[in-house]
Amino acid sequence: xxxxxxxGELGQYLRASLDADPILQDSWIxxxxxxxxxPSSGHVYFTLKDSGGQxxxxxxxxxxxxxxxxxDGDAVIVHGRVSFYEASGQIQLYVDIVQPEGVGRLHxxxxxxxxxxxxxxxxxxxxxxxxxxxxxxxxxxTSPTGAVLHDICTVVERRYPRVEIVVxxxxxxxxxxxxxxxxxxxxxxxxxxxxxxxxxxRGGGSLEDLWPFNEEAVARAIFACPVPxxxxxxxxxxxxxxxxVADLRAPTPSVAAELVVPDRLELQALLERTESRxxxxxxxxxxxQRDHLTELIEGLLNVGPQIDGAAGxxxxxxxxxxxxxxxxxxxxxxxxxxAVLTLQALSPLLTLARGFAAITSETGRAVTSxxxxxxxxLVSVRLHDGAFTSEVRARCP
Amino acid sequence: xSVGTDRIPDYANGRDASAPEPVxxxxxxxxxxxxxxDLESGQVSLDRSVELFEQGVRLAKACGDQLQDAKLKISRxxxxxxxxxxxxx
Numbered sequence: 169x170x171x172x173x174x175x176g177e178l179g180q181y182l183r184a185s186l187d188a189d190p191i192l193q194d195s196w197i198x199x200x201x202x203x204x205x206x207p208s209s210g211h212v213y214f215t216l217k218d219s220g221g222q223x224x225x226x227x228x229x230x231x232x233x234x235x236x237x238x239x240d241g242d243a244v245i246v247h248g249r250v251s252f253y254e255a256s257g258q259i260q261l262y263v264d265i266v267q268p269e270g271v272g273r274l275h276x277x278x279x280x281x282x283x284x285x286x287x288x289x290x291x292x293x294x295x296x297x298x299x300x301x302x303x304x305x306x307x308x309x310t311s312p313t314g315a316v317l318h319d320i321c322t323v324v325e326r327r328y329p330r331v332e333i334v335v336x337x338x339x340x341x342x343x344x345x346x347x348x349x350x351x352x353x354x355x356x357x358x359x360x361x362x363x364x365x366x367x368x369x370r371g372g373g374s375l376e377d378l379w380p381f382n383e384e385a386v387a388r389a390i391f392a393c394p395v396p397x398x399x400x401x402x403x404x405x406x407x408x409x410x411x412x413v414a415d416l417r418a419p420t421p422s423v424a425a426e427l428v429v430p431d432r433l434e435l436q437a438l439l440e441r442t443e444s445r446x447x448x449x450x451x452x453x454x455x456x457q458r459d460h461l462t463e464l465i466e467g468l469l470n471v472g473p474q475i476d477g478a479a480g481x482x483x484x485x486x487x488x489x490x491x492x493x494x495x496x497x498x499x500x501x502x503x504x505x506x507a508v509l510t511l512q513a514l515s516p517l518l519t520l521a522r523g524f525a526a527i528t529s530e531t532g533r534a535v536t537s538x539x540x541x542x543x544x545x546l547v548s549v550r551l552h553d554g555a556f557t558s559e560v561r562a563r564c565p
Numbered sequence: 566x567s568v569g570t571d572r573i574p575d576y577a578n579g580r581d582a583s584a585p586e587p588v589x590x591x592x593x594x595x596x597x598x599x600x601x602x603d604l605e606s607g608q609v610s611l612d613r614s615v616e617l618f619e620q621g622v623r624l625a626k627a628c629g630d631q632l633q634d635a636k637l638k639i640s641r642x643x644x645x646x647x648x649x650x651x652x653x654x
Contacts, residue, residue: 443646450639454632460594461628467601468621471614478611 179254192250227263235266243269296415297396303364305332309352310369312337316421323425340370345380353389369400369421381408400424520552597624
């Protein structure tokens, strides 16, 4: 019995069919770019065509950033998935990689894997572990023959002789190399004790020669390694996926040897510098305290002059006291002398000296009036320089 | 770091304690600092000045001794360091 579908339902069915097709979900297409549009949204829309047909393409902003720019008329190879966009009724190719035509297949594969692993987070910088500074044991995954192993060992032994080196030999090119490298990593993970750091290395070569280090299995083996991995693959300009996953990339195997261990002589110099700093620091503290104490002792000794100052005050006051007392005494003396003079002036002796006499009766009574005496009475007459007796003869009145 | 259990009055707390309490170098220095400041202020009675001076001298002596000890220890340790450096080269 036939079924009548709605347009929307047809669209859904079409989309589901396309989405289920493995080839359509992961295609590489070659063609020429036309009708290129770059709206402000950042997404890129274009048509890919050749003599046999055309297809509408969409490159979203998130992917556009990590692809090279291209223009109308360019011959390109794109990678993407085909789907049906119901709203517009269009089959579209959702593109994630664009490369100019002529780029080798190997490179395209590299780009696709790189993008996939990046999206998974294998290259995440935050997960990269720091390389141990003073390893006791390191493992080297590399070819047992050839100059690379020899170079690395020479450099490591010169810089830091006390480290133990374990070699996990492996093939480094050819079809079996990827599996061999993965086995080597597995062996290293079984070591007891575990090494502190692993170096995976191989010398320079072509893209094909280096290819094992771009394989997904090797990338995952590095990512899963329980200890930090330094990669030293090829020449400085060769960047493999192994380099991107590793905790640290060395541009060459020899540099890897320099990164995995410190240099003994540099350490010696550092130790000496640090010893100097240590000594200087402790003496600085001592000197500070010494100077401080000296200051305080000086301050303490300055109390002498303070006490002298007080003594000075005492001496000064004492002098003033003496002066004041002396002045007081002097004033008293003056008053006394003045009184004496006045007294003398009033003295009866002075009167007597002027010729007056003091007369007393026989009974010793002072005679101050003529009525106090009778004739023939004896009286004593006192002058200033002596006395005589006198008989009263006559009175008048 | 202790200046020992000499009978330094704990001036820092205002007590004239005769209890032998170990005083740290830093608090002995602080106490000495305060004594000098008080004496310099000139506002202290004569009797008290003499008292403070006595305390100050004791503190200064204790601190000086402690610094001397430190200097000795540091110098000895430097010799140890020197000896180990010589061993390595």
